[in-house]
Amino acid sequence: MAIETILSALVYPGLVFIVFMSFLYSGFMRKVAARMQHRIGPPLWQPLLDVIKLMGKEDIRPEQSKMGFTFWPFIAMVSIATAGLLTPIAGSVPLGNSDVFVLLYFLIFGTLALYLSGFSSSNPFSVVGAVRGVVQMIGYEFPFVVSLIVSILAAGSVFPIEINNFQVYNGWISLSFPLAALAFFVSLLAKVEIPPFHVPEAHQEIVSGYYTEYTGSRLAMIIMTHMLKLFVLVSIGIVFFFGGSVSLFSFLWKSLAIVFLATLSRVVMARMRIDYVLRFCWIFGFVGLIDLARILL
Amino acid sequence: MAKDNERREKLCYTLPLGPQHPMYVEAENLMVRVDGETITGVEVNIGYMHRGIEELMQRKNYLQGIFLAERICGICSGIHSVTYCEAVENALGIEIPERAKYIRTITLELERLHSHFLFLGVMAYELGLDTGFMYTWRDREHVMDMLETLSGNRVNYGIPTIGGVRRDLPAGEIPGMLKRLEHLRKRAEHYVILFSSDALVRKRTLGKGNLPKGKANSHSIVGPVARASGVNTDIRRDLPYLLYDELEWNVVTRMEGDVQARVMVKAYEIFESISILKQCLNRISRTTPELKTKTSLFVKENEGMSITEAPRGELVYYLVSNGTDRPERMRIRTPTFTNVPSALPIILKGEQLADLPVIVGSVDPCFSCCDRVTIVDERTGESRGVDEAFLRKLGEENGD
Amino acid sequence: MTKLYGEIYRKQGRFVYARVGRKQFMRVMENARKKTGGRISSISGRDAGKSMEILYTFITGEHVVNIKVEVDRRKPVIESVSKLFPAASLYERETYEMLGVLFEGNEELENILLDSKLSPRFPLRKEDKHGKG
Numbered sequence: 039m040a041i042e043t044i045l046s047a048l049v050y051p052g053l054v055f056i057v058f059m060s061f062l063y064s065g066f067m068r069k070v071a072a073r074m075q076h077r078i079g080p081p082l083w084q085p086l087l088d089v090i091k092l093m094g095k096e097d098i099r100p101e102q103s104k105m106g107f108t109f110w111p112f113i114a115m116v117s118i119a120t121a122g123l124l125t126p127i128a129g130s131v132p133l134g135n136s137d138v139f140v141l142l143y144f145l146i147f148g149t150l151a152l153y154l155s156g157f158s159s160s161n162p163f164s165v166v167g168a169v170r171g172v173v174q175m176i177g178y179e180f181p182f183v184v185s186l187i188v189s190i191l192a193a194g195s196v197f198p199i200e201i202n203n204f205q206v207y208n209g210w211i212s213l214s215f216p217l218a219a220l221a222f223f224v225s226l227l228a229k230v231e232i233p234p235f236h237v238p239e240a241h242q243e244i245v246s247g248y249y250t251e252y253t254g255s256r257l258a259m260i261i262m263t264h265m266l267k268l269f270v271l272v273s274i275g276i277v278f279f280f281g282g283s284v285s286l287f288s289f290l291w292k293s294l295a296i297v298f299l300a301t302l303s304r305v306v307m308a309r310m311r312i313d314y315v316l317r318f319c320w321i322f323g324f325v326g327l328i329d330l331a332r333i334l335l
Numbered sequence: 336m337a338k339d340n341e342r343r344e345k346l347c348y349t350l351p352l353g354p355q356h357p358m359y360v361e362a363e364n365l366m367v368r369v370d371g372e373t374i375t376g377v378e379v380n381i382g383y384m385h386r387g388i389e390e391l392m393q394r395k396n397y398l399q400g401i402f403l404a405e406r407i408c409g410i411c412s413g414i415h416s417v418t419y420c421e422a423v424e425n426a427l428g429i430e431i432p433e434r435a436k437y438i439r440t441i442t443l444e445l446e447r448l449h450s451h452f453l454f455l456g457v458m459a460y461e462l463g464l465d466t467g468f469m470y471t472w473r474d475r476e477h478v479m480d481m482l483e484t485l486s487g488n489r490v491n492y493g494i495p496t497i498g499g500v501r502r503d504l505p506a507g508e509i510p511g512m513l514k515r516l517e518h519l520r521k522r523a524e525h526y527v528i529l530f531s532s533d534a535l536v537r538k539r540t541l542g543k544g545n546l547p548k549g550k551a552n553s554h555s556i557v558g559p560v561a562r563a564s565g566v567n568t569d570i571r572r573d574l575p576y577l578l579y580d581e582l583e584w585n586v587v588t589r590m591e592g593d594v595q596a597r598v599m600v601k602a603y604e605i606f607e608s609i610s611i612l613k614q615c616l617n618r619i620s621r622t623t624p625e626l627k628t629k630t631s632l633f634v635k636e637n638e639g640m641s642i643t644e645a646p647r648g649e650l651v652y653y654l655v656s657n658g659t660d661r662p663e664r665m666r667i668r669t670p671t672f673t674n675v676p677s678a679l680p681i682i683l684k685g686e687q688l689a690d691l692p693v694i695v696g697s698v699d700p701c702f703s704c705c706d707r708v709t710i711v712d713e714r715t716g717e718s719r720g721v722d723e724a725f726l727r728k729l730g731e732e733n734g735d
Numbered sequence: 736m737t738k739l740y741g742e743i744y745r746k747q748g749r750f751v752y753a754r755v756g757r758k759q760f761m762r763v764m765e766n767a768r769k770k771t772g773g774r775i776s777s778i779s780g781r782d783a784g785k786s787m788e789i790l791y792t793f794i795t796g797e798h799v800v801n802i803k804v805e806v807d808r809r810k811p812v813i814e815s816v817s818k819l820f821p822a823a824s825l826y827e828r829e830t831y832e833m834l835g836v837l838f839e840g841n842e843e844l845e846n847i848l849l850d851s852k853l854s855p856r857f858p859l860r861k862e863d864k865h866g867k868g
């Protein structure tokens with residue numbers, strides 16, 4: 039029993055699987071975006087090569103950066119990875135059977151830790167990026183939470199695994215509540231900082247935003263956190279809205295479809311200014327509230 | 336109340352943008368005074384791309400000067416070399432053959448095309464629209480291919496020489512070029528639609544970075560930036576050179592003076608350039624094959640001047656000759672030098688910091704053109720250190 | 736045109752060159768602006784050995800008039816036209832930094848391109864060819 043749990047948490051559908059899939063989604067996104075832009079694009083395993091290269095580089099810590107500079111990226115990565123371990127993947131949860139609130143906690147904490155990395159840098163560009171990131175959070179948490187509540191109420195449970203099974207037996211929640219699903223998708227784009235929401239990293243304006251000062255293994259951690267975030271949100275999407283999954287195959291095709299839609303947004307959209315982001319996300323929050331009202335009344 | 340003011344004070348600071356910044360192609364420094372997210376003032380510090388061109392030209396002969404002039408700027412290298420040659424020809428008092436005029440015009444208009452497509456791509460990039468950048472630059476490759484056919488090079492064409500041009504346009508290339516131009520025209524229509532009707536682009540360009548017509552006039556703003564503010568000036572029409580008074584084309588102006596207007600002026604100028612090119616390509620076969628007027632490189636004591644319309648505005652070359660084959664004085668006044676330090680403080684004041692790259696990009700600054708003059712003093716070694724580093728950076732960034 | 740711009744000494748293509756004395760200079764510039772509404776396109780300085788020549792390139796519609804003023808080389812001072820033509824301030828700064836001509840009335844007269852500490856003073860002066868100030 040114990041060995042099965044450990045294997046499940048560490049290998050499949052645990053850490054190894056999660057990490058592998060994160061790389062896959064990221065590579066898929068870059069390749070597809072390149073093709074849409076009439077380029078050839080990097081090979082699918084490019085993100086893996088990037089991370090490996092970064093691990094070998096010198097990890098520089100600026101003298102004037104605050105203490106958190108060294109550990110926030112690590113905490114962010116671990117948090118998001120834990121959130122990944124708590125979401126049902128292809129029908130089974132890698133680690134335990136907790137409710138959605140624990141999952142959300144790790145997700146939000148990890149995102150905050152990422153922006154705290156920006157705040158603990160000594161660079162004004164990082165601070166501006168981190169501020170924008172936090173403001174963006176205020177924007178998208180509203181539609182995100184609203185959409186999740188709709189899904190919870192529709193499935194009648196706060197345990198992700200049960201919501202997953204509910205969908206498998208009763209059909210896609212997004213078909214009954216499309217507005218909530220739309221709100222969720224918009225908040226997914228914002229959470230993973232995909233255009234039009236790539237404000238915190240607006241590199242035309244603020245170099246690299248909150249991760250300007252990072253190099254080496256810590257930058258690798260930040261990049262990994264990004265990729266993991268995409269994976270976690272796609273899994274949440276499948277579990278809460280897009281029909282759940284019990285087989286690896288359905289998990290794969292559904293997640294690639296969502297990633298493809300996200301790539302479309304990345305390629306087509308220009309960047310929003312941060313104040314538009316707030317307004318835009320909140321509009322979708324209210325759109326999601328319509329579905330919430332429907333389910334409550 | 337006092338605490339509020341104190342907090343206000345803390346939010347007012349000066350943000351130094353540059354000299355290195357992903358926003359710029361070349362190194363410049365903008366000291367931006369901000370109050371929270373609103374820009375209250377801008378100080379433009381130029382001079383980082385200084386290379387000593389005016390002084391160098393005074394030490395080299397007129398033929399070598401052509402190649403120096405070309406290398407002032409990567410994007411507008413052709414117009415610099417042509418204007419230089421025209422200034423020398425003005426001092427010599429010679430006329431160049433008809434065919435040479437055609438080839439020069441073709442080179443210049445092709446360059447205007449590539450510069451404007453580049454600008455559209457840079458604007459898309461500043462707006463966060465990476466795909467727009469990729470597409471416009473892909474189309475720009477057609478122009479680069481045409482330039483390569485004509486001159487053998489994508490940048491620094493080496494086409495004009497004192498008295499004419501150095502290379503001929505092979506007649507067999509013309510149908511291919513006409514086809515490419517037609518393709519580019521269709522693509523340009525697509526970009527006009529993109530920049531004028533995409534909701535996000537409109538939101539970030541309409542009404543931003545306003546340059547009132549009065550200010551544009553009083554500060555002598557030149558080029559597309561001025562034309563976007565309603566100033567009806569174009570050297571190709573006002574002081575025609577080469578063939579511009581014989582061809583049919585229009586000056587593009589807009590009245591609004593915002594970022595959107597500047598983008599539209601450049602986009603529509605693409606159509607005008609394509610029209611001029613088509614006319615030239617169709618008529619060049621009627622010219623005699625003479626490419627160059629024979630002339631001595633020793634220019635008698637005289638003054639020479641030429642003014643042309645570079646892709647970014649009016650370009651002035653003034654030369655004083657002294658009977659030798661080297662200029663006594665060569666003075667170059669570029670459009671960006673006039674526009675950027677004057678216009679940027681006006682159009683950025685009161686705007687949001689987040690809009691800064693878009694607004695700065697819309698003025699299409701070419702800082703290499705801005706700073707051309709200093710002296711590299713070999714004895715002290717101090718100034719050499721500064722220049723070497725920037726020359727290296729120039730070499731990395733200014734190749735195409 | 737002579738009355739407006741001073742003594743015209745050369746006409747080459749579309750370019751007209753006129754010489755103006757130091758004392759009439761400001762009046763000529765004011766008149767030119769009032770009568771034609773043109774603009775200053777460029778100010779070029781030149782070290783002419785015994786004097787400094789300053790050339791004001793003035794564009795009015797279809798004419799380009801180059802107004803040349805000579806100033807004493809040992810004390811190169813002239814009135815600034817930046818109040819009449821704001822754009823001229825930039826060119827006056829460049830001429831100042833390259834040749835050391837003082838433009839009276841220009842409040843922003845400081846180096847525009849060169850670093851004041853690292854670069855040699857007035858590099859375009861003939862005597863400065865070997866780094867002496």
